Amino acid sequence: MFVSFKIYYLYHVKRTQNIEVAVDAIVFGYSKEEGVSILLIKRKYDPFKGSWAIPGGFVLDHESLEEAVERELQEETGVKISYLEQLYTFGKPDRDPRTRILSIAYFGLVKSNQFEKLKATTDAEDAAWFNFKRLPKLAFDHKMILNVAIERLRGKIIYQPIGFELLDKKFPFSDLEHLYSTLLDRPIDRRNFKKKVMSFGILDELDEKAKSNGAGRPGNLFQFNKTTYNRLLKNGMHFEI
Amino acid sequence: MFVSFKIYYLYHVKRTQNIEVAVDAIVFGYSKEEGVSILLIKRKYDPFKGSWAIPGGFVLDHESLEEAVERELQEETGVKISYLEQLYTFGKPDRDPRTRILSIAYFGLVKSNQFEKLKATTDAEDAAWFNFKRLPKLAFDHKMILNVAIERLRGKIIYQPIGFELLDKKFPFSDLEHLYSTLLDRPIDRRNFKKKVMSFGILDELDEKAKSNGAGRPGNLFQFNKTTYNRLLKNGMHFEI
DNA sequence: CCTATTTGTGTATTTTTAACACAAAGGTAA
């Protein structure tokens, strides 16, 4: 009788709910050759063993959601991100076949240099980048989550200068142009685009020339100036491509 | 021994986490007299007993997050919303003094006619509207949550026609103008504003005149045409004030 | 019927966006 009460207490009073809390991280990377890509892991365990999935995992009791994201990403892929923001919380009761799992999805960007570095570790058989237009079949409701993430990235680069988080610290202007063109899926007029971007005054043009990558006239390298950006932002500047 | 195992199983295997899941609803209402207002409840129990707070509560195992929001709103305030979208998930480990509570905040709008109707029920001693610029002291981290919600509403009415969800089905044009002016906190040129809004073709001008509210020339009533809006949206129309 | 209040309406100016083409720099291969 006492035992039953104890179990009842733990199960129904202290824990009235049966919902587990997880985070997922949709991480975008970019290179001129590979285009915009998303980081996925191959699931090592059931359900969906062997399927590709968005990296993520359960939140520990003491850590913040952002800490959970960075820990899981480190464990599963070894990747360090340069930009992170919350995307959306997916909470349908039956989105996981085992038990109810609530997932707070985050949306991350990695710099071009991190793009190649990938380390497969314990939790995942494999981790790899997939071009965002050629994604494999995905576990759970991850396909839908990715669509939300892609829409968010697409919408966001228009009115916030987060595209720079996908490039190296120093980059040729054409990389930025190519990134926007790929993501927005439309051609971009080089002159008009440059005119507009430079008009914000948040890009420093360096004296260094970009490396020669085969053929073509080498261009100057540029660098995003976050300090200037923040200052201008305070003064009411409005970034919009 | 068997008993310990059972408890261990329930507590540590089936339930490795100690996080409770709640939803909160930031509900906006509007009337020309009262301006943009937010629906709050007075807490009946500790912690923060007697403080004003955002309505919300724990998610039941079987219900979706949206269902939880609507149920809690019904229980606590009796208000029915006309627009609901997810706002943000607040997950800091210590945001509630009792135990870790994750809150998925939603953002809702009610039509002007619902604005007055308020019913205080069991869970809250009281429920009331507060002008969004004159908010009382709030429980938990609710102040911060409200700020996020206000920013979201402000940002959103610019590029999505959700302002109509705050008005009656039929409204005089000046109501819309006043709503935008209040929310964006800047004067609006009546002629330019009307020119732009009407250019989208999503407002039907009715033959009825608005009631006389004291003095002034009565104007026509207008009505948001959602069907037309959805059709135009598909054809690539871009709403932006 | 006079006054106060609110609605309705058009044009001119400025600003922003969009369209558009050719010369210069370097790499590579003949």
Place this chain on the structure above:
DNA sequence: TTACCTTTGTGTTAAAAATACACAAATAGG
């Protein structure tokens, strides 16, 4: 070393959109 290929850099003009601005007409109330 030269000819060719690829890529970068640059300015003007036309069209579209945003902004600034003022007065007459309709009603309510005194």
